[in-house]
Amino acid sequence: MIQIRTDLAIENREIYKEKNDGEVPGVEVEEDSGDNYTVTRVKILDEIGEKHLGKSKGIYITIDVPKLKNTDEDLKDEISQLVAKEIKGMDIVKQNTKTLIVGLGNWNVTPDALGPKVVERVLVTRQFFIAYNKEEDETVANVAAISPGVMGLTGIETGEIIKGIVEKTKPDLVIAIDALASRKMERVSTTIQISDTGINPGSGIGNKRIGLNNNYLGVPVIAVGVPTVVDAVTMVNDTMDLIIGSMKNVSKVGTEFYSTLEQVGNEEKYHLIKEVLEPFMPNVVVTPKEIDSIIDDLSIIIGNGLNMALHHGIDLKDVNRYIR
């Protein structure tokens, strides 16, 4: 079982492969790539795969776009389209699917505000279907959206709020957007994970205790997440590896120390660092300086992606027009 904190299936796979040869058992992997991106689809097929990756059975699509941080608007449009294509490829969204979009996270904490920001940017239409008493429309699908807040703000489990709304409004599909934690700073704001497994307890940068998944809500749940933070322990851990690795060839003592550390094992080392760090820095996050504008950009990319994936009459030409 993997202990290092990450919400990305692709990172759990990397950790597995650092220690073992060959692909994770019970897991199938598919890759696609363009000039600017790589798409990796990790399919966890069975309980063996679940156990090895510490994640539920299902598909985890990771879109890696190293240059996403730069403000190249054409690239952003390209990635919006890719998000739409991958969601459509899951074969859950049909022309008249009724969708509830849920923006998870705390709007007062910048790196946790991705979900609420995406909700502000999607085209909400359910009210018109009700007002005109329609079941379907030529251009748009029936979409509702809410940001339920976090338990620290409302006193209520997010899952309970959403379950109540699902029972009342009976959507065919829930799409939940959340900010994630990654173990690598270079993934922050450059990786988008889309999964058909929903969101499970303990994932995301807040602490959810109830899962948002088919099992609990009774409808399919697509989760869309982007890493916006790295936890401090992970960062120190990875940097020490880099430092000591770079020293290993410099001095004999370095080499010996490195092999000592290597024997310690990753998990043990992680916990050692955690123990040392914790008294000095509880609840520290590591985040890019310009996280506010990164969250803004990402919310446009994902908002556009969702608008194109859900509303059959909206394409790239229109899509920036629906974004506020």
Place this chain on the structure above:
Amino acid sequence: MIQIRTDLAIENREIYKEKNDGEVPGVEVEEDSGDNYTVTRVKILDEIGEKHLGKSKGIYITIDVPKLKNTDEDLKDEISQLVAKEIKGMDIVKQNTKTLIVGLGNWNVTPDALGPKVVERVLVTRQFFIAYNKEEDETVANVAAISPGVMGLTGIETGEIIKGIVEKTKPDLVIAIDALASRKMERVSTTIQISDTGINPGSGIGNKRIGLNNNYLGVPVIAVGVPTVVDAVTMVNDTMDLIIGSMKNVSKVGTEFYSTLEQVGNEEKYHLIKEVLEPFMPNVVVTPKEIDSIIDDLSIIIGNGLNMALHHGIDLKDVNRYIR
């Protein structure tokens, strides 16, 4: 039946009394006053009262504080205490009452944002009762709070969201905060209405179609509202009355014109003005210039009032401390 747009029972009573002699049948009125305020408790006793005032049976407490607009902090504290006292006086809140506070309205539209702002300022504790698995506490009561947004933002009826949450979290009481419309500009931001009838369809400055009341939610609902706008038709109507009234004694023609207008009748005149105005100004609101800071001040007064009314261990000394 009263047609003129107002959410205040006290104004419906005024309109009745403008046309008739004596108190409204089926209604009992009680007044209290201090140096700085008047409290009027309008009790609608039966269906006759309901019909005459166009409002549901129950008590409507109006706190009028003409000087509230000025930033006198002692006065604000005094009114917070009065809000707490009047809520307690309804005899619905007990020491261990579990309360769900609901902030109605659209946070993007300043005069409609009162509810969401109050929710930001109340002390939410339900998560601690869950975390420590407690039923009661010496100092604080079990309070949750949410701002569900409006249908234009979420695509979902506010009432459905709240009903879902009530079913999941089973509070003993809902307190709903909303911005209201008044027929008099001088009431905007100086009057607080507290009622044990909840909120009924069509009231508030947005358009709710489902009521938030005991009948629908299955628990008592206290509504707290403050007028933040006057609608344009009402304002023109009232001003014309003033103008023409002031001309009536000046010239013979004025007197005649006035008596012509008087014969027209209030409702007819209102509709005449509405007809004339509407093509030129749909959806116009009349609001004080400094509405942003007024909403801020009111949210503190009401937030403090609720904190003192609900949490038995919190008094005036503490109360500004819980406000962000």
Place this chain on the structure above:
Amino acid sequence: MIQIRTDLAIENREIYKEKNDGEVPGVEVEEDSGDNYTVTRVKILDEIGEKHLGKSKGIYITIDVPKLKNTDEDLKDEISQLVAKEIKGMDIVKQNTKTLIVGLGNWNVTPDALGPKVVERVLVTRQFFIAYNKEEDETVANVAAISPGVMGLTGIETGEIIKGIVEKTKPDLVIAIDALASRKMERVSTTIQISDTGINPGSGIGNKRIGLNNNYLGVPVIAVGVPTVVDAVTMVNDTMDLIIGSMKNVSKVGTEFYSTLEQVGNEEKYHLIKEVLEPFMPNVVVTPKEIDSIIDDLSIIIGNGLNMALHHGIDLKDVNRYIR
């Protein structure tokens, strides 16, 4: 001299023409129109024109777009281009003009926040010219931008702040954006006024005491303004005219009363209404309900227009990309 409160030269002209035959002396007017808009260029030629319109010598371009309130994105793009074209047509902006954009108004008061919102949306480049020690660039011009706040927030006259910055940074041109008052609700959010006279004391919806003009700042000042409020007195005044006008043919008394009122004269009537209203509603503004999103849309239109007018390498294809 016109007393009725308006910041629009075109309205002053209308008022003149309501009372007199023919064009205002000392004024030249030019009209252009498209399917969706009318452009009126009022040129005040001399002191006679100044006196009649109560405004400084110069050109006042008014773009009227009755359908602007509807969220038609193509129309918005069209109007952005029109704004750019009209600004370029003033022949003040050259390829290497150094511009300081000033967003006037109070960001805490929604209808007054247009200027600060536009400043958030323009492409600011001066820092790069400094960093790379360049005088010119192939694609972009040297643009700085600031929102100085209002005196109630800073304690400092806006004019003094801007004068200080102009002395330090020596721009060739100042463009000042401000929210205006109109006498007609139908102009709110559908009219854009562009003028080469700068901003003069007392105009705008706040009260500036120092002008932002060539005379005070020592460089040309283009003012861009949009009416976002109507004052309550104006609205009541205009509505009474409509009402009484509609009654005039109905009854003999109405006719007489109307002619009495007509004899009163516009200014006198305005002051009568003001006197009656003021005790009841100081500082009231009349504004569309959805003013928050209107301000957002307008800031994009004007921001885009400025980006195209100033930066020679930016055209419509790019322009939505520079807007956050």
Place this chain on the structure above:
Amino acid sequence: MIQIRTDLAIENREIYKEKNDGEVPGVEVEEDSGDNYTVTRVKILDEIGEKHLGKSKGIYITIDVPKLKNTDEDLKDEISQLVAKEIKGMDIVKQNTKTLIVGLGNWNVTPDALGPKVVERVLVTRQFFIAYNKEEDETVANVAAISPGVMGLTGIETGEIIKGIVEKTKPDLVIAIDALASRKMERVSTTIQISDTGINPGSGIGNKRIGLNNNYLGVPVIAVGVPTVVDAVTMVNDTMDLIIGSMKNVSKVGTEFYSTLEQVGNEEKYHLIKEVLEPFMPNVVVTPKEIDSIIDDLSIIIGNGLNMALHHGIDLKDVNRYIR
């Protein structure tokens, strides 16, 4: 010369003392403490002190309040009073001192928004002195306040904006508020530094190139700063020291490696880490998860402190009333 990144004189002194015995030459230190805080006054007396601490001559008062992170409101009031007392103790503020408060930093970047947030909370009065043409008042002093933004937003050097305003408004004193970087996570949000030296180029978490000091502005400048971030390199560096320190006694290899590292020297090690880290994480900051509410709390403490320090008629009883 100290290379490790910190804006706190007290940390420069710590670094000196880690390497040397005894107090820094050219420096005098005074300590005071209460139950909840320590006040350290580092006086840099001459050029020798300047050289050793890498800071300008003057007094650097550090208020350390380890428990400040907890939301104890009485403690916050106590620290507000302490801030006021220490500012008054500098003997720069007299009863009729005209002050310009400057909130440095970028309001869009949470950990950099301390200055602008404090500006929102101070009592600004200069406009009344102008309106009533007064030179002095029994209760309040003449205070103006502005947040000039950062160069990335305005294209203008902050220093130039402030210099322009100082020339126009001629204050007796400038107080500049800024977010700082610390080398220790435990100082973030628990330490307040007050200095009579103003702000010098390169300090603060943004990069100022012009100093805000008596030399440049021509009036005394008090700087108030709070560390809100630690840079990632510093954090890794300090943690590695802790880790390796804790391993040194465990194994012989550890001991040897440690002594190798010790020989490397602090600066060299810092640069080594920087070199290794930079390609992977440019512009990373380390900040507490709840930084948004921490900034809010600090802005109240400092806002209250300034209000009490500057306005002779305001004491603790009033002070929370002036805070929005």
